Amino acid sequence: MEADLHVPGNILFAQYNQLNSWNPSDKKTTRVVGSTWGYEEGIGADALFLSIGGFAQIRPTEVVVVDSSNACLRNVNRITLQTEQLVGQCESSGYVDGVGNNSRFNRPEHVIKDLMSSNHLIATDQDNDGNAVLRSVDLVTLNVTL
Numbered sequence: 001m002e003a004d005l006h007v008p009g010n011i012l013f014a015q016y017n018q019l020n021s022w023n024p025s026d027k028k029t030t031r032v033v034g035s036t037w038g039y040e041e042g043i044g045a046d047a048l049f050l051s052i053g054g055f056a057q058i059r060p061t062e063v064v065v066v067d068s069s070n071a072c073l074r075n076v077n078r079i080t081l082q083t084e085q086l087v088g089q090c091e092s093s094g095y096v097d098g099v100g101n102n103s104r105f106n107r108p109e110h111v112i113k114d115l116m117s118s119n120h121l122i123a124t125d126q127d128n129d130g131n132a133v134l135r136s137v138d139l140v141t142l143n144v145t146l
Contacts, residue, residue, distance in 0.1 A: 012063065014052035019065060019076060032063075032076065033083055039070045039091050047083040049074075054110040056121055058139065064111055064121060071105045073123065073137065087137055087144050095128045103144035105135070 011022045018034035031045060038048035050069030055076075057063050063076040064086060072088030087103050094104030106126040114120035114136065121137040136145050 012055065012057065014055055014065070017049040017051060019049075019052060019055065019063065032078065033065075033081055039067070041074075041083050041085065043083075044081040047076075047081075053108060056111045056113055058113070058121075064137075066108045066111050066123065068107060068109055071108065072101075073105075073108065073111065073121075087142055095125070097143075097145045099144070100142040103142075105144075108135075111137075 009024065011024065013020055013022060017037050019032040020029050021032050022029045033044055033047040034049045035045035036048060037050055039050065040046065040048040049067050053066040053068035055063050055065045061078045063078060065074050065076055067074050067090065070090045071093035072090040073086045075084050075086045085101060087100055088105040088108070089101045092104065093106050095106050096104040106128070109124045111121050111123040114122050119139045121139065123135045123137055125133050125135050127133050133146060
């Protein structure tokens with residue numbers, strides 16, 4: 001594991017199925033998580049993603065990643081590089097409000113912090129009719145609502 005992955009000033013970026021960290025001082029890119037296509041919770045390169053649609057940094061050591069094709073939002077610890085399912089049911093798409101893995105996403109793409117509520121995220125998704133919708137994710141209760 002690289003110690004500079006959580007240093008303030010490093011820039012995170014998603015590239016296909018990987019989350020990477022770029023250090024502007026030495027111009028080096030380091031993989032944070034992801035390696036090949038698929039779904040697997042794990043540490044660093046052992047964590048697999050189908051496609052990262054976006055991410056939001058919640059704290060300096062915590063990032064929420066949208067795993068679009070696996071239909072869920074996943075948490076990444078930038079110190080341990082461990083991933084875990086946050087909300088939605090990875091590998092099982094649908095459109096259901098609920099708590100944690102009892103909620104479902106059809107095709108989440110992007111996520112941002114809710115500027116009106118510091119404990120919430122706003123994620124884009126598609127409803128059952130294919131319409132683009134915004135879903136709220138409560139980071140305390142893990143409740144997902146329209």
